[in-house]
Every structure is written in C-alpha cells, then in structure tokens.
Amino acid sequence: MVPGKPMSEKTAGIAFERRGTGEPLLLIHGTGGSRRHWTPVAELLAPHRELLLVDLPGHGGSDLPPREVSPTPIGYAELLSRLLDELGLDSAHAAGISAGGWTALELAKRGRARSVVAIAPAGLWGKRDPRRSVSQLWVQHKLGRAFAPLTPSVMRSRIGRKLALGGTVGRPDRVPPEAAIELAQTYARTPGFTAHLRATHQERFRDGQRIDVPVTVVWGQRERLIPPRARRRDELPAHTRFIELPGCGHLPTWDDPELVARTILDST
Numbered sequence: 001m002v003p004g005k006p007m008s009e010k011t012a013g014i015a016f017e018r019r020g021t022g023e024p025l026l027l028i029h030g031t032g033g034s035r036r037h038w039t040p041v042a043e044l045l046a047p048h049r050e051l052l053l054v055d056l057p058g059h060g061g062s063d064l065p066p067r068e069v070s071p072t073p074i075g076y077a078e079l080l081s082r083l084l085d086e087l088g089l090d091s092a093h094a095a096g097i098s099a100g101g102w103t104a105l106e107l108a109k110r111g112r113a114r115s116v117v118a119i120a121p122a123g124l125w126g127k128r129d130p131r132r133s134v135s136q137l138w139v140q141h142k143l144g145r146a147f148a149p150l151t152p153s154v155m156r157s158r159i160g161r162k163l164a165l166g167g168t169v170g171r172p173d174r175v176p177p178e179a180a181i182e183l184a185q186t187y188a189r190t191p192g193f194t195a196h197l198r199a200t201h202q203e204r205f206r207d208g209q210r211i212d213v214p215v216t217v218v219w220g221q222r223e224r225l226i227p228p229r230a231r232r233r234d235e236l237p238a239h240t241r242f243i244e245l246p247g248c249g250h251l252p253t254w255d256d257p258e259l260v261a262r263t264i265l266d267s268t
Contacts, residue, residue, distance in 0.1 A: 015055040016055065023268070025049035027096075031098060032190045038051075040257035044258065057071065065079060073103040073105075076106070092113065094107050094108070094115070099196075101122065108215065115268045120220060125229070126230075128203075130227055141190075155184060171247060171255045214268075215236065246259075
C-alpha cells in the first residue's frame with residue numbers, strides 16, 4: 001500500500017480503510033466511535049505499518065452484527081476475524097481503545113493478533129461494568145441526541161469542548177472544533193449503541209492468561225471513565241506490560257498523538 005493514501009472499503013459487513021506500508025495493524029475504536037478516532041495517529045503510523053482502520057459492527061459505516069453474534073467485544077472479535085479471512089490474513093497486530101482494546105485482547109485469544117496494544121481497555125472489571133461508567137456513557141449518548149442541533153456551536157467553543165469532552169479526553173482544547181463536532185455527532189448517531197452498551201455491561205474479559213503474543217496495556221494519567229477497581233490484571237497473561245501516558249485521558253489520540261504512535265510502534 002502507498003503511505004497516506006486511504007482506501008475506503010466494506011467487507012464482511014465491516015467498513016474500513018487501508019493505508020500505509022509494512023506489517024498489518026488493526027486500529028479499533030471504542031464505544032460510540034468510529035475509525036476517525038485514530039485520525040491524529042494514523043498519519044504517524046502509516047510509514048511503518050499497513051493500517052486497517054475499522055468501524056466496529058453497529059458503528060460508523062459498518063453493518064449491525066448478525067442476530068447470532070453478540071454486540072460485545074467478544075462478538076466483534078469474531079466478525080473482525082471474518083474480515084481478516086476475507087483479506088487473506090491469518091493475523092495482524094491489533095491496537096484498540098476502550099471496547100476496542102478489549103476486542104484486541106479477544107482477537108489474541110483467537111490466535112488472530114500478532115501483538116496487542118490495549119489502550120484504556122474495557123472488560124477488566126470483576127463481574128460487570130462499573131455502574132458509574134455505564135451511566136456516564138448513557139447520559140452522554142442521550143444528551144448528544146437531545147441537543148444535536150446545538151452540537152456545532154458548543155464544540156466550536158473552547159469551554160464547550162472542555163465540558164463536553166472532559167470526561168474522556170485529557171486535554172479537550174487539543175481537539176480541533178470540527179473533529180470535536182464529528183466525535184459528538186458520531187457518538188449520538190451510533191445505531192448499535194444501546195444494544196452494545198446493554199450487552200457489554202453484563203460481560204467481561206476472561207481466560208486471557210494463555211495469550212502468548214506481546215500484550216501492552218496502556219492507561220492515561222487522566223483516565224476518568226474507567227475507575228482503578230475496573231483495571232484488574234488477573235485475566236491477563238503474566239508477560240503483560242503496563243504503561244501510563246502522562247497528561248492523557250481515556251481517548252488519548254488527540255492528547256498526545258506522537259506519544260500514542262510511539263507506544264504502538266514500540267509495542268508491535
């Protein structure tokens with residue numbers, strides 16, 4: 001592939017872009033997002049990896065998952081495995097944020113990931129998703145839908161971006177206004193949001209101790225969505241490496257793109 005020349009495609013119901021050159025690297029966004037979450041980082045990664053930027057099922061331009069597939073990271077890993085099959089890939093490096101990080105870990109359990117970088121991964125809680133985290137995601141979604149006409153004016157204000165994005169982005173002032181508008185609008189319009197949140201709340205990541213590829217778990221210093229009690233390590237392999245990103249939040253790609261890209265490259 002030619003660096004910097006994205007190709008938008010849709011295969012196995014998954015909308016994705018390919019760009020860059022090198023070993024394949026899946027970039028997987030989180031709940032209510034799209035592949036555009038990776039925009040600040042993708043151009044830094046493309047000279048070193050062939051990027052597969054995907055929209056998760058029921059997100060962005062991807063189809064809703066089939067009825068027989070759960071709208072959780074467990075089901076998403078199954079569908080992304082089908083995408084890899086269609087592309088003729090036995091495996092790829094995988095980096096994901098939040099639910100995308102959990103999905104990357106599930107791909108490793110399936111033997112489809114060459115390495116994993118899980119940024120602020122969901123699913124490491126004990127029995128179920130912390131109620132506060134679920135409530136925050138739910139309220140953001142409902143408010144985004146209710147006040148959709150106001151989104152552009154709010155996000156063009158520095159104070160508005162701070163108030164609206166402060167729960168997930170460590171440095172909201174670094175998110176350009178148009179990118180902030182796209183983030184908020186995509187989140188509010190995600191067709192599979194409700195089914196995904198309900199199903200994911202009752203699941204968690206299990207049985208990852210036997211993963212035998214490199215695993216790096218990354219937390220932002222300003223993580224506010226996932227509390228410390230939901231960052232358990234007991235289901236992860238013993239060789240997992242843990243990294244903290246200074247000044248970064250739950251969605252760190254705008255907080256410090258260079259640091260995020262370097263962390264991914266060093267870990268894959």
